Amino acid sequence: MLLAARRRLAVDNRQHEDPDVSKDKRPRSFPDIKRYAPLLAVIVVFWVLFFGIGRQSEEARPNDSARTLSSGCSGDGALPAAISLADFDFPPLLQASLLAPFSADDAVTLGERSRTFFSLHRKLRVLDQHLSSRVDSTPVSVREQFDRFQDFMGRFERLLFPWLRSPIAKLYSQLQRTPKTRGIVITAGNAQVRLTMVAIQSIRGTGCDLPIEIYHVGPTDLSMANRGRLQSLGNGYDLVVRDLLQDLGGNEFHDGGSWAAKPFAALLSSFSEVLLQDSDVTWVGSPFMAFDDPVYRKTGTLFYYDRRALEPIVKTPTRETALKLLPAHYRDGTLPTYLIQNAIVGNTSQHNMESGVVLIDKSRLEHLYGLLGVCKLNSRRERDFFYRFFWGDKETFWLGWEMAGSGGLYGFSQWPAxxxxxxxxxxxxxxxxxxxxxxxxxxxxxxxxxxxxxxxxxxxxxxxxxxxxxxxxxxxxxxxxxxxxxxxxxxxxxxxxxxxxxxxxxxxxxxxxxxxxxxxxxxxxxxxxxxxxxxxxxxxxxxxxxxxxxxEWDEKVVFDSVEEWWRESGRRLKMAKLREKVSKHRHNGDEAFPEELSQFRAKDSKRLAIPKDAVIVNHIP
Structure with missing residues (x-):
């Protein structure tokens, strides 16, 4: 509008120029103001409206300081809008109460203390990320208060998870920085070697090439020879054997591995998406199909049901113990629908979950927290108590998610056992x-x-x-x-x-x-x-x-293969033990072969293509 007015004024000036006067000495002439009065009035009104309203809106709009103060935050925007200084200002008495030791059989305190920790840890992550991006602009007072809060959370974390060698924040950061990977985790000891060999062959027999990590608890749990036998089923890259004790602090497994090692293996595995399975699991279909299950795709977890019609109950210590780990308002009877359908909480059975196979996407924070809750229930002090009421580790998975405040974020298979x-x-x-x-x-x-x-x-x-x-x-x-x-x-x-x-x-x-x-x-x-x-x-x-x-006929083929794998694994283990006997005899200066080795060689020499006079060395098959 202003540009059009200027152009019209310029044209008018040219029309009123005196043609007899030279260009350099032409007198200026002025337009007829009355002629352009309406146009000028419009310009003035537009100017007043635009700049007047803008100034009024600036005066009416609260400044950044007012906005942050109204939400309880510092005026310089040092904190996220949803968090105030009060969120991490813990008086000494409150800190002392949260850091106070409690007995392993105090399920109520364990549940409440765990949910408090994970709730605060979520805020700690948000604060840390926010302040890290504003190092230069963060007031000293805010930084000092945050440092005190971080120190308190470090002590809180060590109270609940003394076996962690890396802070939870570091574990999650590593999962976020590295590309997402999928893999299978199995825990096995000497007694499960043969079953584990068949389990590995069943995985590969379905065409699944996911990497496999086998965990044990120290050299007494899985001997060097048995580690080698399991590794021989891989190609050097797709199957590794790892010792949990190398990655865990404390003395969590003084009594061996058993069920308790499973959630720790899932937590410390190199995979972000874990399929955790027992050593006695045999696959008929491919493990890839479990990752493709609609429940896993939706929730990032997949739990399977146990026999829920077995051992129906009305009220037992099993249910009472489970309820103690849940929030107080759940214990009062206000249960969400998904927990009413839980066989233990819903009073229909003593069994709800079967942990032979569990799928977890650890790259989701709520699932990392849930898995830490499971590990807590399977820690040395806690499992001595909770295993009295639950059959090993199996019910600790959904309970661990509830303890972490991630209730309802896990998913069970759509189908019963x-x-x-x-x-x-x-x-x-x-x-x-x-x-x-x-x-x-x-x-x-x-x-x-x-x-x-x-x-x-x-x-x-x-x-x-x-x-x-x-x-x-x-x-x-x-x-x-x-x-x-x-x-x-x-x-x-x-x-x-x-x-x-x-x-x-x-x-x-x-x-x-x-x-x-x-x-x-x-x-x-x-x-x-x-x-x-x-x-x-x-x-x-x-x-x-x-x-x-x-x-079906294709399933029958799998069972025929399993039978062959079982026989072959038994033969390999028997041959390995006999070789160890030969080595022991020779170490003692006895050149004679054990009688059972001679019988074994005579029986299987043709199939194994081993000459009767061959020298058998002590190597791992």
Missing amino acids: GQLGILVRGDQDQTEAVSSGVYQTVITEPPADPRILRLCSLQLAHVDGTGKRLLWYNGGVVRNKFRADSTPMSPTHWALEAINSRWTIDKENIACLHMSPQSGLTVGDEGNPVESEIFDLSGLEDEGDALPVAI
């Missing part, structure tokens, strides 16, 4: 049928009901994200791991647990999931499944709605 095994009639001996394949009719009083159909084994099965295909199972690969001469199992069916399912379990821990009478199957005297007409169900107890699913 399943059973993998063989069908057994109600009047047949389940123990002998599973352990030796012999189907004996039992004579009981009152007589057992032959209409009952059960799916029996020691193996617990889990399915993929679709719920239609077997993915993995645990409990070992043999019929009965409690019998030394047990052979690999040859399952015929699998089934998923239903809400109203019925389980029975014998003295050798062989579990039977009762099938629905509507399955249309029964079992012959030799153990062969046969189709049957629907029985007269009068007088029959409610057997539940579980239905058997026959093993």
Whole structure:
């Protein structure tokens, strides 16, 4: 508008110039003001409105200092808008109460203290990042108060996690700086070497090439020879064996590894996305399918259910102990929906989670905190108490997330636990049928009901994200791991647990999931499944709605391979032990071969292509 007015004034000047006067000496002439009065009025009004309103808005708008003070922050913007100095100003008495030692059986204090720590640690991270980017502009008073808060949090962290050699902030920073990686973590000791060898072969047999880290707890937990045997299954890069004691402080595993080592191995592994599995897990489908599960993609975790229809309870110390670890308002009865569905909290079973396979994305802060909570429950002092109420480590995973204040951020599989095994009639001996394949009719009083159909084994099965295909199972690969001469199992069916399912379990821990009478199957005297007409169900107890699913041909190929892996691993371990005996004999100056080695060589020399007079050296196969 101003530019247009100037142009019109310039044109008018040119029109009023005197043509008789030279350019250099032309007198100036002025435009007719009346002619342009409306235009000038518009310009003046526009000027007043624009600059007047702008000045008023500047006066009305509070300055930065007012804004930060109104939110409780320092006037120079030294703190994030959502945090004030009061958030990290802890009086000495409050600090002393939070740093006071407490007994391992005080579950209420453990839960509350842990949630307080992780809540403060979240603020510490935000403050640290904010102040690090404003080193020059941060007031000295703010920096000093932050340093005092950081010192307090360091002492708080050492109280709860004395075994950590690196601060939590450093662990998380490393996960954020490095590219995301996926891998499989297994904990194993000398007693689990053969199972671990089969587990590794089952992983590779599915075509999965994810790197594997095997953790043990010191040289007494896994010997040098057994470490070498496990490493021989890799190519030098895709499988490594690591000692937890090299990365942990304190004396957490004076009594060996056991279940407690598992969460520590997941925490200290080099992978940001971890698939943690037991040594007795066998894969039917690929572990990649677990990472592709919709629950994992959504939450960054994947937990699997245990047999939730087994051992129904009304109120036991197990539930009471779990509730003590939860927030106080949960203990008062105000439970979120996801916890009402939890079998332990919801009072429907003593079992909720099965920890044979657990997936965790540690690069998400809430999951790193949750995993630290699990490690706390499996620490030496705490596990001596909590293992009295929970079966090892399995329930400590979801409880660890609750302790970390990350409740509801973890995810369980959409599908219940399943059973993998063989069908057994109600009047047949389940123990002998599973352990030796012999189907004996039992004579009981009152007589057992032959209409009952059960799916029996020691193996617990889990399915993929679709719920239609077997993915993995645990409990070992043999019929009965409690019998030394047990052979690999040859399952015929699998089934998923239903809400109203019925389980029975014998003295050798062989579990039977009762099938629905509507399955249309029964079992012959030799153990062969046969189709049957629907029985007269009068007088029959409610057997539940579980239905058997026959093993597919490609799954049968996997079980045949497992049988071969089991035999081969046994042969390799036996040969290795005999070689060690030879080495010991020669070290003692005895050139004679042990008798069992001679027998072994005579039996297997053709298959192994070892001449009878060959010199056997003590090397790791």
